Amino acid sequence: MKAIIATESGGPEVLKLEEFPSPSPSPTQLLVNVKAAGVNRVDTIQRKGSYPMPPGESEILGLEIAGTVERVGENVTGFKQGDRVFGLIGSGGYAEQTVIDYRMAMPIPEGWSFEQAAAVPEVFFTASETLFTFGKLSAGETVLIHAGGSGVGTTGTQMAHQIGARVFITAGSAEKIERSKTLGCTEGINYKGADFADEIMRLTDGEGVDVVQDFIGAPYLKRNLAILKPRGRLVVVGLMGGSTGEIDLGIILRNRLQIFGSVMRALPLEDKIRITERFIDRWLPLLKEGKINAIIDTVMPLSQAREAHEYMESNRNFGKILLKVE
Numbered sequence: 001m002k003a004i005i006a007t008e009s010g011g012p013e014v015l016k017l018e019e020f021p022s023p024s025p026s027p028t029q030l031l032v033n034v035k036a037a038g039v040n041r042v043d044t045i046q047r048k049g050s051y052p053m054p055p056g057e058s059e060i061l062g063l064e065i066a067g068t069v070e071r072v073g074e075n076v077t078g079f080k081q082g083d084r085v086f087g088l089i090g091s092g093g094y095a096e097q098t099v100i101d102y103r104m105a106m107p108i109p110e111g112w113s114f115e116q117a118a119a120v121p122e123v124f125f126t127a128s129e130t131l132f133t134f135g136k137l138s139a140g141e142t143v144l145i146h147a148g149g150s151g152v153g154t155t156g157t158q159m160a161h162q163i164g165a166r167v168f169i170t171a172g173s174a175e176k177i178e179r180s181k182t183l184g185c186t187e188g189i190n191y192k193g194a195d196f197a198d199e200i201m202r203l204t205d206g207e208g209v210d211v212v213q214d215f216i217g218a219p220y221l222k223r224n225l226a227i228l229k230p231r232g233r234l235v236v237v238g239l240m241g242g243s244t245g246e247i248d249l250g251i252i253l254r255n256r257l258q259i260f261g262s263v264m265r266a267l268p269l270e271d272k273i274r275i276t277e278r279f280i281d282r283w284l285p286l287l288k289e290g291k292i293n294a295i296i297d298t299v300m301p302l303s304q305a306r307e308a309h310e311y312m313e314s315n316r317n318f319g320k321i322l323l324k325v326e
């Protein structure tokens with residue numbers, strides 16, 4: 001089969017389409033003919049060599065797929081050859097075939113394309129776990145979602161709006177802010193032209209927000225803490241701006257703040273199965289009803305993984321970039 005690997009650490013040019021043996025499913029895995037795979041920011045970080053794969057994972061990039069079942073392991077129940085499935089995997093998505101544990105695989109709802117399905121797992125699981133399991137965001141509360149135009153941000157905005165929270169986002173262009181408003185954000189802040197902390201305090205009449213979902217890290221740390229209301233929660237989901245910052249513990253003490261961190265890929269399989277189950281219970285029904293959607297920016301052929309990474313790193317996408325496998 002053909003698949004994409006990074007031949008060395010570096011820029012998008014190190015991504016190469018090469019021949020690999022097809023993977024063999026373990027007793028609890030499905031072998032899937034991949035039809036579409038999601039591109040995620042962490043793939044670009046892995047390509048640069050800063051996010052090594054967990055032990056035992058394939059060197060082929062790609063964390064989420066949709067496709068058809070080719071073969072099932074001997075202990076698999078509930079799936080058979082030909083079924084249309086989608087789900088989160090540890091690696092191996094940028095390929096013609098991959099394997100997925102059957103407890104992580106979900107049947108593709110009727111009427112969905114493979115692209116639509118592959119756009120869902122990583123961003124919905126991440127937004128769901130970070131905003132709700134950790135951040136405990138609830139109806140009537142206020143949240144600031146950074147990188148509102150990202151795959152995770154476009155998803156979190158819809159989820160938070162759907163449960164009745166007031167949503168603010170930051171983004172690097174007026175166009176991303178306007179599009180975020182169509183997903184349910186009340187106000188967007190262009191971080192290139194304004195200080196987001198000043199803007200949040202102005203927009204909330206000095207009250208601040210209950211939850212901050214952050215992907216930027218170090219340069220935002222102090223301001224993220226400063227805009228939290230008493231009992232506020234900061235959830236650290238990404239570190240696109242750097243990882244080392246200074247914290248005034250006084251503000252945490254006085255305001256009884258909480259800071260959470262979350263990274264999904266390194267979790268044990270059992271934890272990821274629970275995350276999949278929580279998604280199926282809470283968010284999949286809303287997706288099926290069309291109340292929330294995976295926002296797709298671009299679909300490219302698998303052979304253009306290099307161009308897909310270049311596009312993502314130019315920060316021009318609003319929502320998901322996908323690779324189509326033909």
Ligand SMILES: NC(=O)c1ccc[n+]([C@@H]2O[C@H](COP(=O)([O-])OP(=O)(O)OC[C@H]3O[C@@H](n4cnc5c(N)ncnc54)[C@H](OP(=O)(O)O)[C@@H]3O)[C@@H](O)[C@H]2O)c1
Pocket residue numbers: 039040041042122123126147148149150151152153170171172173176215216236237238239240241262263264265312315316317319320
């Ligand atoms: N912890 C986990 O389990 C987990 C899982 C999935 C994703 N993530 C993280 O979630 C984040 C989003 O991932 P994604 O795949 O959804 O991203 P994406 O679609 O590539 O979007 C990222 C956006 O972030 C903004 N950005 C980039 N660098 C920035 C900087 N230095 N300062 C401010 N904004 C910046 C850009 O938009 P603008 O135009 O607004 O600048 C960019 O388009 C990443 O940090 C990723 O590592 C974490």
